[in-house]
Amino acid sequence: MSKKQVKTISIDQIRFLNPRVRNRRNFQEIVQSIAKVGLKRPITVSPRKTDADSASYDLVVGQGRIEAFIQLGQTEIPAIVIEAEESDCLVMSLVENCARRQHRAIDLLEDISTLRGRGYDDREIAAKIGVGADYVRMISQLLEKGEERLVTAVEAGLLPLNMAIEIAKSSDEDVQQALTQAYTEKKLRGKKLVAVRRLIERRRRSGKQMHDSRFGRQGSRRPLTGESIIRVYRQEADRQKLLVKKAEVTQSRLLFIVEALRELRDDENFANLLKAESLDSMPAFLEQRIAARVAI
Amino acid sequence: MSNRADPAGSETVLQAFNSDCVVLPIASILPVKAIEKTAKSSHKYRQIAASIREIGLVEPPVVIQDARDTNLYLLLDGHLRIEALRDLGQAEVECLVATDDEAFTYNKRISRLSPVQEQRMIAKAIERNVSKEKIARALDINVRSLSRKVQLLDGICGEAVGLLKDKICPMAVFDVLRKMNPLRQVEAAEFLINANNFSVSYASAILAGTPQAQLATAQTPKRLRGMTAEAIARMERELSRLQEAISSIQESYGQDHLHLTLVKGYLRKLIANDRVARYLGQYQPELLIEFQKIAEMTSTLPSEDA
Numbered sequence: 001m002s003k004k005q006v007k008t009i010s011i012d013q014i015r016f017l018n019p020r021v022r023n024r025r026n027f028q029e030i031v032q033s034i035a036k037v038g039l040k041r042p043i044t045v046s047p048r049k050t051d052a053d054s055a056s057y058d059l060v061v062g063q064g065r066i067e068a069f070i071q072l073g074q075t076e077i078p079a080i081v082i083e084a085e086e087s088d089c090l091v092m093s094l095v096e097n098c099a100r101r102q103h104r105a106i107d108l109l110e111d112i113s114t115l116r117g118r119g120y121d122d123r124e125i126a127a128k129i130g131v132g133a134d135y136v137r138m139i140s141q142l143l144e145k146g147e148e149r150l151v152t153a154v155e156a157g158l159l160p161l162n163m164a165i166e167i168a169k170s171s172d173e174d175v176q177q178a179l180t181q182a183y184t185e186k187k188l189r190g191k192k193l194v195a196v197r198r199l200i201e202r203r204r205r206s207g208k209q210m211h212d213s214r215f216g217r218q219g220s221r222r223p224l225t226g227e228s229i230i231r232v233y234r235q236e237a238d239r240q241k242l243l244v245k246k247a248e249v250t251q252s253r254l255l256f257i258v259e260a261l262r263e264l265r266d267d268e269n270f271a272n273l274l275k276a277e278s279l280d281s282m283p284a285f286l287e288q289r290i291a292a293r294v295a296i
Numbered sequence: 297m298s299n300r301a302d303p304a305g306s307e308t309v310l311q312a313f314n315s316d317c318v319v320l321p322i323a324s325i326l327p328v329k330a331i332e333k334t335a336k337s338s339h340k341y342r343q344i345a346a347s348i349r350e351i352g353l354v355e356p357p358v359v360i361q362d363a364r365d366t367n368l369y370l371l372l373d374g375h376l377r378i379e380a381l382r383d384l385g386q387a388e389v390e391c392l393v394a395t396d397d398e399a400f401t402y403n404k405r406i407s408r409l410s411p412v413q414e415q416r417m418i419a420k421a422i423e424r425n426v427s428k429e430k431i432a433r434a435l436d437i438n439v440r441s442l443s444r445k446v447q448l449l450d451g452i453c454g455e456a457v458g459l460l461k462d463k464i465c466p467m468a469v470f471d472v473l474r475k476m477n478p479l480r481q482v483e484a485a486e487f488l489i490n491a492n493n494f495s496v497s498y499a500s501a502i503l504a505g506t507p508q509a510q511l512a513t514a515q516t517p518k519r520l521r522g523m524t525a526e527a528i529a530r531m532e533r534e535l536s537r538l539q540e541a542i543s544s545i546q547e548s549y550g551q552d553h554l555h556l557t558l559v560k561g562y563l564r565k566l567i568a569n570d571r572v573a574r575y576l577g578q579y580q581p582e583l584l585i586e587f588q589k590i591a592e593m594t595s596t597l598p599s600e601d602a
Binding site: 003005006017018037038039040042044074090094098108110112114130155176180195197198230231236237239240241244247254256267269279282283286 | 308309310311312313314315316317318319328329343347350351354355356358373390392394396397398399400401402403404409413414416417418420421424425426427430431434435461462491492493495497498500501504505527531534535538541542545548549550551552553554555556557558559561562563565566569571572575579580583586587590
């Protein structure tokens with residue numbers, strides 16, 4: 001067996017055979033990780049046979065690492081050079097991208113506990129893996145409680161870590177409060193808010209753990225019949241109808257409260273009473289709506 | 297962090313492995329975690345084994361010398377590959393030697409390829425004259441399923457592909473979308489994304505709710521096993537009504553809900569105050585009762601949750 005050697009090669013000498021588009025956020029994480037703990041694996045390249053352009057290597061694997069290096073202002077990157085035909089390079093690149101295994105959040109805990117088992121404290125572990133000590137403490141706390149769903153959401157950038165911790169230790173009612181707080185502090189808005197609400201709903205309904213296997217679907221699929229299509233459609237339609245109804249109820253309830261409080265505030269005695277009891281400062285939203293003098 | 301990414305202030309990036317690889321007896325490599333029983337019977341595992349048979353290991357496993365017994369190495373990354381090599385009867389493997397003993401970072405930075413991205417990579421390789429047979433063998437699938445992967449986006453309009461390109465959306469969903477005309481495909485992709493439901497059955501339900509005129513072949517009448525024409529027509533009408541309603545509330549509902557939570561907190565304070573509650577009880581008893589009801593509510597639809 002010939003021993004492989006890592007060589008440092010110039011990035012502009014590498015040609016991408018089969019570029020893939022990637023998720024921006026994931027990419028920023030790779031960049032940060034490399035900046036903090038260094039490059040963990042060399043890329044793999046193969047010498048070019050043809051000289052149609054000036055590049056002297058074909059990339060086999062490591063597009064993300066090269067892009068991260070470029071962003072970090074590097075012009076060279078450590079690489080393992082292998083001798084392979086272009087077609088083999090393309091197949092290797094496919095295999096690396098398609099035949100990879102998904103890791104579950106729980107694997108990360110295992111990796112952290114292994115390090116703890118070797119006697120490192122959270123600070124040392126944080127330095128090793130290139131994150132803050134708070135991250136190690138909080139993510140372990142979540143995983144120990146079996147909050148796979150929340151950890152996965154944190155990993156996907158959906159939820160700030162400290163909010164996941166809040167959710168994990170709160171009752172369902174308090175979770176609403178935590179959400180509300182995040183909303184008023186402008187930490188959670190728009191599409192993310194919708195997504196987090198959905199996540200919390202699913203966690204409440206189906207539990208903290210995720211049940212999907214990391215090795216893809218197992219067992220056979222049931223054939224689709226007219227009835228099963230209608231059933232799925234019904235479920236989805238009912239879910240959506242319920243959502244529409246909830247939205248209507250929520251809106252009319254808000255409208256009612258705004259109208260009621262507006263009427264009450266016009267009653268001078270009541271307004272004075274509120275002032276005397278220091279209850280006259282209403283949530284900003286209420287103030288605005290009452291002042292607006294129009295329906296929602 | 298951003299200052300470190302600034303090319304002007306770039307420092308050399310640390311290399312966290314030795315420049316020389318080592319050839320080690322597989323017996324001297326200690327896995328740091330157990331592989332679950334289900335892993336070895338999975339398609340992913342067979343795929344890894346098949347790719348090793350076809351083209352060998354692409355990237356070397358990562359190890360670090362054991363601090364107590366220098367004849368042993370701890371395996372940091374490549375558990376399934378080492379297992380596959382052992383199954384293939386290999387005695388030795390070339391490994392990369394890490395300079396730190398953590399395994400966390402290797403696991404963390406893996407991004408899953410969506411079917412659309414996978415299709416693009418495979419199509420590109422075929423375009424460059426790699427034989428389908430070779431690709432199929434390396435990925436441990438048969439040539440027919442490979443061809444299916446390659447043709448995944450045939451008949452799907454670019455806008456729908458754009459919407460679904462980074463979604464883990466099963467291949468069979470694209471077969472369903474193909475039966476719709478381009479505009480309906482875009483609509484359907486939006487429904488799937490909005491409901492965050494990429495199941496084939498949901499896609500089929502959308503197909504069932506698609507008017508004849510919006511099918512790819514508008515002339516051939518739509519047929520669905522076990523469904524009457526009336527049932528289909530009813531679904532079409534209902535689906536389009538629902539979709540309108542949903543898209544109009546989706547954004548506002550989240551905000552309204554949070555506002556209501558805030559307002560409920562204020563109402564609770566009001567009615568918890570004896571003087572306020574007494575005043576309301578005397579002059580606005582109906583309002584007091586409503587306020588109490590709202591403040592106590594934990595769900596938006598108490599009657600249905602009860």
